[in-house]
Amino acid sequence: MSGAFATADVAGLVRELGARADPARLRCDVEFLAEGPRSRTRAPEAMRRAEAYAARELAAAGWRTERQPFDVRCRLGSTDRRGHQALPLEFRLHRRLAGANLLARLPGAPCRGTVVVGAHLDTVEASPGADDNASGVAALLEAARLLAGLPQPPPVTLAVLDMEELGLIGARYAARRLRRGRRAVGMICLESVGFFTDEPGSQLMPLGFEAAFPDVAAEVxxxxxxxxxxxxxxxxxxxxxxxLWCLAAGAGRTPLACVTLRDPRPLGPLGALAGVVVPPLAHLDRSDHAAFWNVGIPALMLTSTANFRNSHYHQPTDTPDTLDYPRLAAVAAATAATAVFWPRSVRAR
Structure with missing residues (x-):
């Protein structure tokens, strides 16, 4: 689609996709993935099992999946140890890391001009990671099923990413590869998207957030x-x-509220540097979309805000029974529609 998207077309597609999105199927995905912690370094068998499950589900939906292994040395990253608080500044030098991403496309879909929909598969130690991030992978798998049912294969690449908890290692590898030849025009990151609560006062904000983003804070x-x-x-x-994503989210069978937050930084290395020196901005870099920003690929992060809402974040209690599956189905449908209608006028800036 070129230029502006048509509201009626988006709403029509979301209604179609939303009617097919299945909360029960999403729950099955989350329950399988979140049986326990999964990590190349701490729980390798569980990680292999989760990866195989994602590959089977993508293949069953008609996607051609490529496993892209990587072996990197001397990479600055982060710790994946358990803890309720986020650990964005606990840097760690990894001497060697070997992992793999899964990338999938529909047969006949163009490789150039693709929109990447990504979610990380790994967890921190001791957490089954239902919200962080089986919810994101489940939404990606459901989007795969929905997109496979369209008359024409859309230019979408699905990416099941590895080692996010170690410092976006898999996403950094994938973003660099997709940047070559300008194959990717954008990226949608699904990060902890399944936890919702209607309880007043349940939403927290980081220190300094209200000063940095007063309009967003006022809306919340x-x-x-x-x-x-x-x-x-x-x-x-x-x-x-x-x-576009907010329009799609509001047009579905289970309408979703959304709040948009515009990060003021530019794409590329300068934006990454600003995140290190301005603490409120560092929270906006806490998932795989940041690796795409850093190589100049436009990206969105969708999130239910992790530890600023979910008390089970990075804990053994992050289990499937804590998630809201009708709303997660709505996330999947809105994401699929956004990938189809992604504004083709978007360019790296």
């Missing part, structure tokens, strides 16, 4: 600090894509 406060929305984090290059 006006909603009674309820954790009932999806946060859409974007940059100037993806203003239109963020609006």
């Amino acid at each position: 406060r006006a909603g009674g600090l309820r954790g009932d929305f999806t946060l859409v984090v974007h940059r100037r290059a993806t203003d239109a894509a963020a609006r």
